[in-house]
Amino acid sequence: MDRKIRVLVAKPGLDGHDRGAKVIARALRDAGMEVVYTGLRQTPEQIVQAAIQEDADVIALSILSGAHNHLFPRVMELLSEKGVNDVLVIGGGVIPEDDIPFLKKAGIAEIFGPGTPTKATIDFIRANLKR
Amino acid sequence: MNDNEAIRSGFEAYTEGVEKSLGKFPERKKKFVTGSNAPVERLYTPLDLEGRDYLADQGFPGSYPFTRGVQNTLYRGRFWTMRQYAGFATAEESNKRYKYLLEQGQTGLSVAFDLPTQIGYDSDHPLSQGEVGKVGVAIDSLADMEILFDGIPLDKVSTSMTINAPASVLLAMYIAVAEKQGVTPDKLNGTIQNDILKEYVARGTYIFPPAPSMRLITDIFEYCSKEVPNWNTISISGYHIREAGSTAVQEVAFTLADGVAYVEAAVKAGLDVDEFAPRLSFFFNSHNDLFEEVAKFRAARRVWARIMKERFGAKNPKSWMLRFHTQTAGSTLTAQQPDNNVVRVTLQALAAVLGGTQSLHTNSKDEALALPTEDSVRVALRTQQIIAYESGAAETVDPLAGSYYVETLTNRIEEGAWDYIRKIDSLGGAVKAIENGYVQQEIQDAAYTYQMDVEAGERIVVGLNKFQVKESAPEGLLKVDPAVGKLQEKKLAELRGKRDAEAVRKSLADLKTAAQGSDNLMPRILEAVRRYATLGEICDVLRGVFGEYQQKVVL
Incomplete structure (x- = not known):
C-alpha cells in the first residue's frame, strides 16, 4: 500500500542543460519519491520505454533546446500507442508561455517555468497522480 | 609599537565597541556569506594581509604572476572586445544579425551553432528534428558557412565559435571560407571553444570518448x-x-x-609547451557577487601563471x-520582471571589467x-559601452587591488x-x-544547496522570492520559424546532388585512414570540407573509428 511514487526524470532533445533536471530529481527524492534520471539526449522512444520498464507513475520532462513542441507531444503519442494512459506527464525548462496551451492540449499536465520552487512541483505531483 | 600592533589594538577596540552595541543594533543576519557561500567578515583590515608579499602575490600588470592583469596598460590601450554571442535559424538570418551588431559598434563576432551542428548531425538526421x-545557426556544410560570413572580411574581424x-x-570551414575571400590562414583571428572536458561535466555536447x-x-x-x-x-x-551550479572556487x-x-x-x-601554450585561452562566468567575482578573475590568473611556470616549466x-x-551569468536571469535583468547584467559586466577581462x-x-x-x-551591448565610456572603471588598471577585502578573497579563492x-591530481587528473x-557530484551538491537556500528564503532573488508582482505574459519574444528545418533539408538535398560525389567519397575515405592511424587529422578534415562533405558525414566517419561517449549519470 505504501508504495513510493515512482518518477522518471527525462531529458528529451539534444541540449545538455541538466542542472534543473538534477535539482528536481534530488528534491523529489528528498520528498520521499523514487527517482530515476535518464541522462541526456533521450529520444521519445527511449523515454517511453524507460517509463514502462521502471513502472513510473510520473514522467518529468526537462528541455531547454526549444524543441519541446516537437518532442513533448511525441512522448504522449507513444504512450497512448502503448496503451499507457495512467502516467502523469509534466514538463519544465525554458518554454515560452505561448506554447503552453498547445502542450497541455497534447496531454502534458503542467509546465513549470524558470524560477518554480521545487515544492510547487512536488505538491502538483502528489495532487495529480493518475494511479 | 609597530604598525600592525597598533592596528590590532585598534581592531580589538572596534570589535569590542561593535559587540556592545549589537544588542541594541543587531546585524541583519547571523551569518554573512558570498554568492558562493564563503563566509564574509564584518570588516577587513591590513591584518588580513599580514605576511603577504606585494611583489610575489600581485606584482605589476603584464608581469608574473599577472594577478593585476595580463597587459601592462589594460583598457588604457584599448577596451575589451565587445563580443555578443549570436546565431539562430539559417546562415542568412544570422549573417544579418552579425552585420547589425557590427554596425552597432560591436568589435568581434561570436557564433552560436544549433545543437545538431554542435553534436555533429546534419539537419536532416532524425535526431535533429x-x-x-x-x-544557434544550422551549419551543414561549407556552403552554409560561406553564407554566414558573406560580406564580412575575415581578415578584419575576430570570430569566436562556440564549438x-x-x-x-x-x-x-572557417579557413576554407577565408581562402575563398583571398585571406590566408595566418591572417585569421579568433577562437574555437574546443573544450571537451567541460562538455562531459556541464554542457553536454560531447560526441567521442575522452582519448580520441x-x-x-x-x-x-x-x-x-x-x-x-x-x-x-x-x-x-x-x-x-x-552555470551548472558550481561555486566560484570550483569554477576556477x-x-x-x-x-x-x-x-x-x-x-x-x-x-x-611554449609552442602551443600562448594560444590557450579561457572563458569565465561573471556572477552577482561583485567583489568575489573580481577576486576570482585575479586568483585565476595567479594560479594559472604558477601552474605553467612551476609545474610545466614554460619559459615564454x-x-x-x-x-x-x-559572459555574464545566464542562470541568474529571472523570467519574473525581466527588466531587472538589465541591472544584474550591469553589475556582472562591471565585475568582469574590474577583473580585467579580454572580451x-x-x-x-x-x-x-x-x-x-x-x-x-542592443541594450546589452550598450551596457558594455556605458561601462567603457562613462563609468570610469576602465581608466586605471586593476582598480580594486589593495582593497583588504578583495585581496583577502583573492587569496582565499587561490587556496581553495x-x-x-591537489584532490583532482590525487584522483589521477581531470579526465x-x-x-x-x-x-x-561536487557541482551538483553546490547547485542543490543554492536552490534550497533560495526556497528557504535564505538567499533573496529580487522579483522571484521577494518583491514579486503580478505580471502578464511577456510579449514580443523572438521565435524561430519551424520551417528552418525543412529549408536546411532542402539545401542539403541540393548540395548532395551537385557536388563531386567521387571527390567527397575519396576525401572521407582518406580521413578514415588517417583517423585509424596517428597523423594529424586537420589537413584531412580541411580537404573533406573543401569538397563539401557535410559536417554529419565527417563526424560519422570519426564516430565509426572512435566510438561515442557514454555519459556517466550521477545524481
Missing part, C-alpha cells in the same frame, strides 16, 4: 601553431561549470584542472598568461524566456583552488575525476 536553428566536439570541422577527443584537440594545437598562428585554439571554460579549480589535462596531453603528444611569459573571455558578452534581459530580440541585444587541484563522476 525540432532542433534545427533553435539555439567543441566537432571544432576541427568548423575551424576547417584529446587527440583531436592536440591535433588542432599542433596544426594551428604552424598554420593559423593567431588563432586561440581552445577556450578552457568555467562558464558552463558555474575545475577549469584550471581541465587546463592542466590539455597541457599534459599536448606535451605527451610531443609538443613543446606568454605561456603564463591567462587571457579570458567573460565580454553581456546577456540580454529576455534570455530566461527565449533567444534575445534585436532590441534587447589549489586544494581542489579520471570526470569519468568517475567526482567533479559532477
